[in-house]
Amino acid sequence: MLMGLFNHWVVIALMMIGLYIVIAHGNLIKKIVGLTLFQTSVFIFYISMAKVNGGTAPILADDIIQYSNPLPHVLILTAIVVGIATTALALSLVVRIKETYGSIEEENIQDQDNQTFEQSNSQKDSKQEKQA
Amino acid sequence: MINIVILTLLVVIAIAIIRMKDLFAVVMLLGIYGLLSASFFVAMDAVDVAFTEAAVGAGISTLLMLVVISMTGRREITTRHKPFSALFVVAITGFLLIYGTLDMPYFGSADAPIHGHVAPRYINDSMQEIGIPNIVTSVLASYRAFDTFGEVVVIFTAGIGVLALLSVVRRPEDPEQIAVINDSMHERHLVIRIIAKILIPFILLFALYVQFHGDFGPGGGFQAGVIFAAAIILYTMLFGLSTARRVINQSLIRLVAATGVLLYGSVGLATLLSGGNFFDYNVLANDPIAGQHLGIALIELGVGCTVAVVIIIIFFNFAARREMQLNNKKQHQDKKNKESSSC
Numbered sequence: 499m500l501m502g503l504f505n506h507w508v509v510i511a512l513m514m515i516g517l518y519i520v521i522a523h524g525n526l527i528k529k530i531v532g533l534t535l536f537q538t539s540v541f542i543f544y545i546s547m548a549k550v551n552g553g554t555a556p557i558l559a560d561d562i563i564q565y566s567n568p569l570p571h572v573l574i575l576t577a578i579v580v581g582i583a584t585t586a587l588a589l590s591l592v593v594r595i596k597e598t599y600g601s602i603e604e605e606n607i608q609d610q611d612n613q614t615f616e617q618s619n620s621q622k623d624s625k626q627e628k629q630a
Numbered sequence: 631m632i633n634i635v636i637l638t639l640l641v642v643i644a645i646a647i648i649r650m651k652d653l654f655a656v657v658m659l660l661g662i663y664g665l666l667s668a669s670f671f672v673a674m675d676a677v678d679v680a681f682t683e684a685a686v687g688a689g690i691s692t693l694l695m696l697v698v699i700s701m702t703g704r705r706e707i708t709t710r711h712k713p714f715s716a717l718f719v720v721a722i723t724g725f726l727l728i729y730g731t732l733d734m735p736y737f738g739s740a741d742a743p744i745h746g747h748v749a750p751r752y753i754n755d756s757m758q759e760i761g762i763p764n765i766v767t768s769v770l771a772s773y774r775a776f777d778t779f780g781e782v783v784v785i786f787t788a789g790i791g792v793l794a795l796l797s798v799v800r801r802p803e804d805p806e807q808i809a810v811i812n813d814s815m816h817e818r819h820l821v822i823r824i825i826a827k828i829l830i831p832f833i834l835l836f837a838l839y840v841q842f843h844g845d846f847g848p849g850g851g852f853q854a855g856v857i858f859a860a861a862i863i864l865y866t867m868l869f870g871l872s873t874a875r876r877v878i879n880q881s882l883i884r885l886v887a888a889t890g891v892l893l894y895g896s897v898g899l900a901t902l903l904s905g906g907n908f909f910d911y912n913v914l915a916n917d918p919i920a921g922q923h924l925g926i927a928l929i930e931l932g933v934g935c936t937v938a939v940v941i942i943i944i945f946f947n948f949a950a951r952r953e954m955q956l957n958n959k960k961q962h963q964d965k966k967n968k969e970s971s972s973c
Binding site for chain 1: 633634637640641644648653657660663667674675676677679682683686687690695706716717719720727731734736740744745752756764765769770777778784785788791795796846847855856940941947951955
């Protein structure tokens, strides 16, 4: 059972490491790295499901009887390229956040947002007092 | 056996990534992680996937992250709060997932449910129906062409998103200034520059080979596009953004990205107008097999154009943003210097 399910467990370990980075780390780039780890673990899961013992790469040739399953390969092939495109989009958001807040640490960004929120609240309060 | 070694290494690298505070080291580890997972895909017979992962995971994504780190700083600040709650959530989720794997089919078993349904049809009949040896290409470009169309549109949309977020309006550059910059850079990295100059034509040629040989061996539009973009990015990194802008016309390549998607979609429309289903290439020529070959070649070309150009656009915009930030900083400093000297 250990050998039969080893791949699945490694996939789960990688996935959980990715999830942990996304939750526990405040740095936005580190979070994107965590997402990439998570994503790659899913790729590994699909590709190891497609493997057949004694099979070979799914390119048709004479005197080969057993092929690995080509369908997961197709799904993951496109997913990898879509993955880099969406990662690039996330990275460009990070660049804009850095330009606006001057930081890519979650806590600093939250602090700045809280400050602006409090300022706008106190301004509203003072306005209401004036009207009263 | 080799897969167990690779998977263990992957876990070790992932744990190292958690512990590293230096983002540069994290990105480098991520590149190694991508290359290792590509080798794992080779061991699992997924040659096409390995091809893509080696180019994307170890190449392009590492580069993009490095450009971003050069803009945002490479140190990660240690967080104040304790990570116990995150560990708790992750442990519970991991435990439930492991419980879920207990009744899954074992690795490599030929009678797993995943090998039923459509997979035998692809393996047994694709030679008669499509007429090309690489089953991955025939599934990607013919059986599941509509699905792939969606993916290409997603990539195109992501490219537009990056353009919308990062594109900067540039003043026309002074050619003399560019020449000065280039001359000053000529002395540096001489060996790398000459070797890259020799290599780039071969990389481009290899990309074309991968593009047009994808029917018979591992390859196709996605891989070819990424390799082609890698060659252009290599050129940009060594010879500067301004030189690369003169080689590659920005508005022209934007047009090429859109043309790729349009070409893909029009093949679908052409099949509809010839009386077939959407992306049913049999009706494109008198002989169904010839029709399949024509359709697959056209849509792979569309995919290749879009993927290559979108990745080039993404890289150019990141690099241009960085250039703009550096220029702003420089102007700011010049102003300060002038003020202090006038005092």
